[in-house]
Every structure is written in structure tokens, then in C-alpha cells.
Amino acid sequence: MSQQVRLLLAAALVLGAGCAHKPATLSSDTLSRLEQTPGGYLAGAPKELGDGPVLNNKDFVWSLDFSPDSSRVAYTHLGSKFYLLGLWTLGTPPVLVSDKNVNTYEADLEAVAFSADGGLLATAGRDGAVRLFDGATGEPKGQVVTEEPLTAVAFHPSGRYIVAGSARGLVSIFTLPQLSFIFESRAHMGQVSALAFARDGTLYSGGWDKHVRVWATREEALRTDQARVLFERRGGFTVVRGAVNGKAQVTFAVDTRAPAIILTTEAAGQAGIDVAFLKETVTVPTPLGNTVARLARAQSLRFKSMPVEGVDIAVCDVCVPSGAQGVLGTPFTDRFDVSFDESTHEAILTSKAGPAPGAETQGLTLAPQADFAFEGYVNDVTLDAKGLRLGVAFSEEKAERSRAVYEREKKGVQEPTAAFNAGALVDAASGRILQKWSIHGGVVSSAGISPDGRSLVTGGWDKRVLLLTEGQEQLQGQRGFGWSVRRVRFSPDGRWIGVAAWTPQNPIGDQESDPAAALFQVLYESASVERR
Structure with a gap:
């Protein structure tokens, strides 16, 4: 284990023992205004990633999401025989609420998401199942099995529908909480890598066909014959x-x-x-x-x-x-x-x-609104708090874990940087790239945009998490991990960055290894509080 990771774990243990998880650069007045502002978030230029708690250092962690009020975090991970859904409350220290078996290890559990009110959690996996859980307790609430392997999931902001994306490009809509099928569209020619809703119901879908597509959603009469x-x-x-x-x-x-x-x-x-x-x-x-x-x-x-x-x-x-x-x-x-x-x-x-x-019945449908084509494969799409900007992760080769990839990793061969091995800030209305950072070696698997739309956190197969800010080429912070980074996200209030990663598994002793689900404080030069 590297000295850097040992220091990270030590800091996490100290924080977990009772220190308040508050960015040191935030004044008490700023924190008070943030806590008293419904839907509030921090806006400003980050200067560094501060240490935070490690939630998992044993497993392959696949995906991660914060609750809308930033009080909870959930992640999917691979145990010895099952994929599991872990749910934590972010108190002082963080507390594990639930860690439940979801499906067997043969089918990857690709995605997890909270509903807009935080009341529900959903997972989507390659067994074709969308599963619902209580967002506070982690208790199962229902499931529906679709016809295709699933790779993405998102809740409609109304709370009445959930949308799932498949490995074959299909986007399907189901009612909540019944999980009755409503509508589908073959949105991409290839895997749907991401789904993100704006507050007005506009849907952004990213895919391995190198497109981000924009969909208007509306309720209308459905064909039932x-x-x-x-x-x-x-x-x-x-x-x-x-x-x-x-x-x-x-x-x-x-x-x-x-x-x-x-x-x-x-x-x-x-x-x-x-x-x-x-x-x-x-x-x-x-x-x-x-x-x-x-x-x-x-x-x-x-x-x-x-x-x-x-x-x-x-x-x-x-x-x-x-x-x-x-x-x-x-x-x-x-x-x-x-x-x-x-x-x-x-x-x-x-x-x-x-x-x-x-x-006759009414239900949510999708109508094409815009189509943004890029030169790289789209691996992740996130949206800022006001729906004005996207954070997009690209790679010049598909993000597929092939034998060739594993062989290069075993030999320590560093993947090259390239123009579209990159994370980017993208204008949500036009699809124009506002700023692109081609710093990672190889696949950039994930890109989380900050609530204010000015910064980006990226994760890649080069085992790095990078914090980037508009108008600056240099890093505002970086962290190294033991293996590939799968998912990175800003918390909705802008105080935390969550990371889901694979870790070299340790089969002996306490089985502890490098961090796989970890949180980092976002340290700001100065920060104001804005409202969604």
C-alpha cells in the first residue's frame, strides 16, 4: 500500500472517530447560510481536496450517488457472491444504515440513483432489473425485470417515473411506485452510459455512439392496443x-x-x-x-x-x-x-x-429535442444545479474491460493521453465544449460537475481523481487510487466529492486494501451560497 494511501486512511479514521466533516476554509456564517437555505449549494473556486472518510476499502465499488440533501450516500459494490447496495448517513462519524444483497455476482450492478425527494433509491444492473429501495432505510420496495442488460438509471423530477438505459441503447420509462412499463425509445446505437434530468424534466442521455441526446418529456395518451x-x-x-x-x-x-x-x-x-x-x-x-x-x-x-x-x-x-x-x-x-x-x-x-x-392511460413520453455529436465515446454525463452546463467524460476507445486492457495494467503500461481521453464542461443548450482537459492517461470513466457549473471532478482508469476549474489548466487537486476509478460525484450542496473505485482485493487477514468508496472535502478559496 502506498504511503499516500496510508495517510489517507489514517486521516479517514481520525475523522470517523468524531471530528466534524467541515471544510476548514468555510466560515461559520457560510455554513449557517448553507444549512438554512433549502436547495442551497456552495459556489466558488475550489482550491484543494481535503481528507474525508473512507466508507469501503475491501471491494470493487461500481457506482455512487448522494441524496438530494447531501445527508446520505449510496454505492453498489461486489462482495464474495453478491452485488450489494450500501447506504450511509453522513453524520459525525458516518454511519452504515444498510448493506443488502441485490443480485448475484454474474450480473454487474452498474448504476444507483436517489429520487428527487430522497425517498427512494434505485439500482440498475446487467440482469435487466430495476430495483427500488427505501432511501432512508435501504429496505427493498419492488423490482421490474426488463428485456435488456441495464447500465443507467434516473428518477424523473416529478417523482412519478423512473427511466432506465440499456447496454443496447434502449431508454425505458416505468411508473412509480408500481414499476409498470410506460414508454421506450431506442435512444442510442450502443450502450447508454448516463442519464441525467434537469429540474424541468429535460432528459440528457449519453451513449457509446459518441452522442449526448436531449429529450423533452411530456405526459400524453399512450397506445394500449x-x-x-x-x-x-x-x-x-x-x-x-x-x-x-x-x-x-x-x-x-x-x-x-x-x-x-x-x-x-x-x-x-x-x-x-x-x-x-x-x-x-x-x-x-x-x-x-x-x-x-x-x-x-x-x-x-x-x-x-x-x-x-x-x-x-x-x-x-x-x-x-x-x-x-x-x-x-x-x-x-x-x-x-x-x-x-x-x-x-x-x-x-x-x-x-x-x-x-x-x-386508455396517460404516461410520460420522450421527444427528441437536440443531438450533440462528439469525437470521443461518452462515458458519463452530469448536470449542474440550474441545468445550464453538463460535465462529460470521454474516451478515444470504448470503456470496455478487455483482456488487452488487463494485460497492459498487469505490465504497468501507462495509457497515453489523447485529445478525447478527457473531461469537459459542455453548454447544455448548444452542446458546445466550453473547456476540455485531456490530462488522464486512457479512459476517463466519470465526470461530476459542481453544482455551480464552474468545476469538474474526473476519474479514470489511470487510477486518478482530478479536480478542475473553468479558466484554469492546472489541477485544483488530485488523489490516487489502487485501481480504476468508476464514478465521481459532487454532493448537491458542493461540500463533498464522492468516489467509487475498484481496489486490489486482499483475501487474507482483515481483507482491507486501498480506498474503494471514499469522500473528500471540497476546500474553497472563498464560497458563496446560491439556491437552485
Whole structure:
């Protein structure tokens, strides 16, 4: 462990033992005005990064976010068998509130975000799930599983919707707290790397197609007589996914020969059907002859925004082909046309009778507003407090952890600086780069803009966190880490910078290593208090 990191850890322990976490350069009057100003934040030129508490020095930490009032911080990290969500209150000292298993280690937990009022937390991962948690306690509040691996998540400022971005460029909108599907748009040709909302609901999305796109959001009537859902070919069947009774996400094989809509016993239980209490039965043919299945009347299906009400479902394990949890038979295909868009791998389900009476609904939609193209891959996008400026992280190669990358790291080969291995301040209205710093070696993975829009904190695969200010080429501060930096963020009040990083893992003894989730004080030359 380096001497620099040892000193950082020592300082963190001292702070954690009871010292107040207050920037030494802030006057008591400034602190008092900040605490008494709702939505207030510090504005001014930072002069340095001060020491702060280390929250994790054992794991790979993937993402990090502050609550809107800057009183809590949450991060996702990889334990021995599971990805976890850690939640801390930033008291004196910081207190770990919750550290819960979220999903198994096979699916990276890429993103975490607080809602605008701080009441909810959300994670998004490559298992396709958006998960909700209580923002104060960390207790689970619900989940929805989408059709694509997820890489970004953000709450709409109204508190009624949540938006998720996928590794294949899809941006999807769900209601809160129900997590019902509302709308989707193929926003990028490649991974969605970031989602950021302005207070007026404008959405900024960044992607590996080298674009930042701007979306107007508005509530409008949604089409409920058609849905586009991904399909796969499995064992001679076309398989699609839908929800049953608003509780279970089920993979259905489409089979026009089957005389019923069918679920396995396990899927029926997940959908809230108490199979043991079903009295009616129906005969269903199978490859081995007819079988008698129990029948659940008047159930509901949903394919994205399209509801299918009043369906009877047979429960039969031997009637469902391998690789599926259910079958959409003739009771479904008699009511809905099924066609296929091979270019997008989507099945188009269309009601033959048109929208069902009373099925009309309102929901949030996205409309293209602007498109900013850049020369580098966009790895992160953040927005200042007034929605005027963006902080953007770029790289000249995709930020993918390939074998070649690992081999260079093992050999200690330093990645080169380059024009678009950079962090930048960008005008949110025009997409014009106001100032760009090409200081990192290799990928710049993250860029957090200060609340006042004048400064930027960047993190990269060169193991460095850099603090930069408009109009100045030199650094206002930097810190080194044991491995790649994944996420950097200013706290909404401007007092803290949070860092999520990977750390060289130590399998023996106390298993402690270099900092992986850490906070640093932002020390200002002078600071004023502004309001959002």
C-alpha cells in the first residue's frame, strides 16, 4: 500500500472517530447560510481536496450517488457472491444504515440513483432489473425485470417515473411506485452510459455512439392496443416476455396449436395464483397424450403498455416447452396478431379489436429535442444545479474491460493521453465544449460537475481523481487510487466529492486494501451560497 494511501486512511479514521466533516476554509456564517437555505449549494473556486472518510476499502465499488440533501450516500459494490447496495448517513462519524444483497455476482450492478425527494433509491444492473429501495432505510420496495442488460438509471423530477438505459441503447420509462412499463425509445446505437434530468424534466442521455441526446418529456395518451417486445427462438418456438397479474415476469412460447394460455406451477405461484385452491380443470394435449390441468379464471396479462384482461390460464408443467414458463395459445392468438421485425428482434403484438374500452392511460413520453455529436465515446454525463452546463467524460476507445486492457495494467503500461481521453464542461443548450482537459492517461470513466457549473471532478482508469476549474489548466487537486476509478460525484450542496473505485482485493487477514468508496472535502478559496 502506498504511503499516500496510508495517510489517507489514517486521516479517514481520525475523522470517523468524531471530528466534524467541515471544510476548514468555510466560515461559520457560510455554513449557517448553507444549512438554512433549502436547495442551497456552495459556489466558488475550489482550491484543494481535503481528507474525508473512507466508507469501503475491501471491494470493487461500481457506482455512487448522494441524496438530494447531501445527508446520505449510496454505492453498489461486489462482495464474495453478491452485488450489494450500501447506504450511509453522513453524520459525525458516518454511519452504515444498510448493506443488502441485490443480485448475484454474474450480473454487474452498474448504476444507483436517489429520487428527487430522497425517498427512494434505485439500482440498475446487467440482469435487466430495476430495483427500488427505501432511501432512508435501504429496505427493498419492488423490482421490474426488463428485456435488456441495464447500465443507467434516473428518477424523473416529478417523482412519478423512473427511466432506465440499456447496454443496447434502449431508454425505458416505468411508473412509480408500481414499476409498470410506460414508454421506450431506442435512444442510442450502443450502450447508454448516463442519464441525467434537469429540474424541468429535460432528459440528457449519453451513449457509446459518441452522442449526448436531449429529450423533452411530456405526459400524453399512450397506445394500449399494440406492444413491441423482444423475441428469441428457442427449441422451435418463438419466446416473448410478459407480466402476469402485475406480479410475475414470464417467458411465453407462442404456440397457435395450444388450446389454452398456460403457466407452469412455479410461474403461477409467482403471479399470485393459488393452484391448490383451483377447482375447475381443462384438458390440454401434450406430446405424450392429453393431460388435465387446473384452470384459473379471469386473470390478466400485460405486454409493456398493452393490457390483456379477462384471460383464463391453465396450470400445467408438462404442457410448457423447455426454456419457457408459459404458452400463449389460441385464446391469445385469436385476439392478437403476432408479427416479427427481424431487424430489431421484436415481436409486434396488435389487438384485433383495437384498444379495450377503459384501457386508455396517460404516461410520460420522450421527444427528441437536440443531438450533440462528439469525437470521443461518452462515458458519463452530469448536470449542474440550474441545468445550464453538463460535465462529460470521454474516451478515444470504448470503456470496455478487455483482456488487452488487463494485460497492459498487469505490465504497468501507462495509457497515453489523447485529445478525447478527457473531461469537459459542455453548454447544455448548444452542446458546445466550453473547456476540455485531456490530462488522464486512457479512459476517463466519470465526470461530476459542481453544482455551480464552474468545476469538474474526473476519474479514470489511470487510477486518478482530478479536480478542475473553468479558466484554469492546472489541477485544483488530485488523489490516487489502487485501481480504476468508476464514478465521481459532487454532493448537491458542493461540500463533498464522492468516489467509487475498484481496489486490489486482499483475501487474507482483515481483507482491507486501498480506498474503494471514499469522500473528500471540497476546500474553497472563498464560497458563496446560491439556491437552485
